Amino acid sequence: MSAAQASAWGNLGWPPAAEIRRVDTRDADLPAVAGTLLPYGNGRSYGDSCLNPGGTLLATRGLDRFIAFDADTGVLACEAGVLLAEILDLVVPRGWFLPVTPGTRYVTVAGAIANDVHGKNHHAGGAFGAHVRSFELLRSDGSRRRCSPAENADWFAATVGGLGLTGLVTQAELQLKRIAGNAIAVRNVRFSGLDEFFALNAEAEREHEYAVAWIDCLAKTPRGVLMGGDHADADLPAPRGGRNVPLTPPLSLINHASLAAFNAAYYGKPWPAAQTVHYRPYFYPLDAVGHWNRIYGPRGFYQYQSVVPPAAARAATGEMLAAIAGSGQGSFLAVLKNFGARSSSGLLSFPMAGTTLALDFPNHGAATLDLFARLDAIVRAAGGRLYPAKDARMPAAMFRAGYPRLAEFTSYVDPKFSSGFWRRVMENN
Numbered sequence: 568m569s570a571a572q573a574s575a576w577g578n579l580g581w582p583p584a585a586e587i588r589r590v591d592t593r594d595a596d597l598p599a600v601a602g603t604l605l606p607y608g609n610g611r612s613y614g615d616s617c618l619n620p621g622g623t624l625l626a627t628r629g630l631d632r633f634i635a636f637d638a639d640t641g642v643l644a645c646e647a648g649v650l651l652a653e654i655l656d657l658v659v660p661r662g663w664f665l666p667v668t669p670g671t672r673y674v675t676v677a678g679a680i681a682n683d684v685h686g687k688n689h690h691a692g693g694a695f696g697a698h699v700r701s702f703e704l705l706r707s708d709g710s711r712r713r714c715s716p717a718e719n720a721d722w723f724a725a726t727v728g729g730l731g732l733t734g735l736v737t738q739a740e741l742q743l744k745r746i747a748g749n750a751i752a753v754r755n756v757r758f759s760g761l762d763e764f765f766a767l768n769a770e771a772e773r774e775h776e777y778a779v780a781w782i783d784c785l786a787k788t789p790r791g792v793l794m795g796g797d798h799a800d801a802d803l804p805a806p807r808g809g810r811n812v813p814l815t816p817p818l819s820l821i822n823h824a825s826l827a828a829f830n831a832a833y834y835g836k837p838w839p840a841a842q843t844v845h846y847r848p849y850f851y852p853l854d855a856v857g858h859w860n861r862i863y864g865p866r867g868f869y870q871y872q873s874v875v876p877p878a879a880a881r882a883a884t885g886e887m888l889a890a891i892a893g894s895g896q897g898s899f900l901a902v903l904k905n906f907g908a909r910s911s912s913g914l915l916s917f918p919m920a921g922t923t924l925a926l927d928f929p930n931h932g933a934a935t936l937d938l939f940a941r942l943d944a945i946v947r948a949a950g951g952r953l954y955p956a957k958d959a960r961m962p963a964a965m966f967r968a969g970y971p972r973l974a975e976f977t978s979y980v981d982p983k984f985s986s987g988f989w990r991r992v993m994e995n996n
């Protein structure tokens with residue numbers, strides 16, 4: 568992998584790392600380099616939290632070995648660079664599933680730990696870190712610590728959601744969950760207006776393990792489709808291999824007209840009230856199109872993901888959607904869901920009780936950044952926060968306001984480790 572190839576998902580044109588060092592064995596020492604280090608998983612973070620412009624990236628995909636799997640207890644030990652997709656291929660046929668999964672299966676185990684990723688079941692299962700039994704943390708002073716909720720618990724809490732800054736995770740042990748088949752029973756309900764969304768969503772959270780809504784962010788009255796899901800006692804053939812966007816087109820293919828047309832057609836398509844599907848299209852619809860991030864063209868795109876606490880959720884979400892619809896910018900990938908009350912394992916974990924809204928925005932320069940400033944004001948006033956894994960521009964003050972345990976966290980940062988994100992939010996005040 569060349570320094571230029573180690574990109575982040577938003578393709579926003581960050582300066583490259585000076586060097587990339589592969590980490591292929593879990594017993595290896597960290598390389599001695601002059602500048603800073605940052606682990607790099609599979610680059611599925613959108614902005615500069617997985618990048619180290621001018622420094623060294625530790626490319627971890629070579630840490631790809633399974634260490635042990637107990638098919639009776641569902642305890643899996645593997646190296647840090649194993650992809651969630653590789654785990655699913657191994658364990659689903661044996662009746663196990665990931666306890667929490669983000670919307671793409673092409674992320675590494677350590678990447679999932681470092682962002683304490685969430686899935687469609689936060690209300691039922693919390694975030695990824697809640698299911699990590701232990702991991703090994705290698706620091707630049709050569710120390711190796713086994714961290715778990717009981718052993719080196721402070722290092723565990725700093726490293727879960729710790730944005731790769733506390734050291735290199737070399738291996739981890741996860742607790743998987745039992746399933747009876749590879750299929751998901753899905754219930755689809757259209758909604759119109761946020762009041763209807765909140766009412767239907769509360770019901771969906773009571774009835775289903777998974778609940779997430781797609782929302783048409785360009786409509787005057789927010790409308791969308793709520794998808795409840797549960798593991799089903801059925802096995803379906805895996806969908807055939809998907810398509811690929813082979814090249815970055817010279818211009819973004821996403822504009823107001825194409826978005827409005829897509830959203831209207833998507834909302835209006837004949838949604839079956841109930842269907843049983845293979846787990847992949849339910850959890851990972853975007854994985855079916857390889858390199859779909861290229862459709863935003865050479866200027867790339869941003870994701871804006873916020874969470875606002877329950878008391879402010881209805882009003883703040885409404886204000887954000889009105890600002891987005893009024894701006895004429897937005898995405899066909901708008902996702903709305905609730906996080907439950909289960910507290911997160913990490914000092915800097917993003918999930919907290921409340922409502923989370925996630926949207927992609929083509930990079931239109933100042934117009935896009937102006938919209939984000941308006942959204943920031945709404946999120947801050949509501950007592951919410953933004954997700955570093957999806958961020959490429961939040962002001963330092965916004966980060967500090969959203970993460971009250973930041974000062975505690977900084978004492979665990981490895982002095983040799985840093986990232987573009989970290990320098991941006993810690994050094995620019």
Ligand SMILES: Cc1cc2nc3c(=O)[nH]c(=O)nc-3n(C[C@H](O)[C@H](O)[C@H](O)COP(=O)(O)OP(=O)(O)OC[C@H]3O[C@@H](n4cnc5c(N)ncnc54)[C@H](O)[C@@H]3O)c2cc1C
Pocket residue numbers: 576605606607608609610611612613616617627647648668669670671673674675676677678679681682683684685686729730731732734735736737853956957
């Ligand atoms: C289509 C899509 C859908 C997504 N959906 C969701 C979602 O539903 N929920 C959600 O929470 N996120 C979601 N994400 C974000 C994604 O899950 C996270 O950004 C994830 O952390 C990426 O993992 P990665 O392996 O690609 O790591 P990278 O993006 O390469 O790195 C992520 C972080 O992990 C650190 N890291 C990597 N390896 C190690 C290591 N060995 N030791 C210590 N630190 C390490 C890096 O330094 C960095 O801080 C989505 C992303 C995409 C592209």
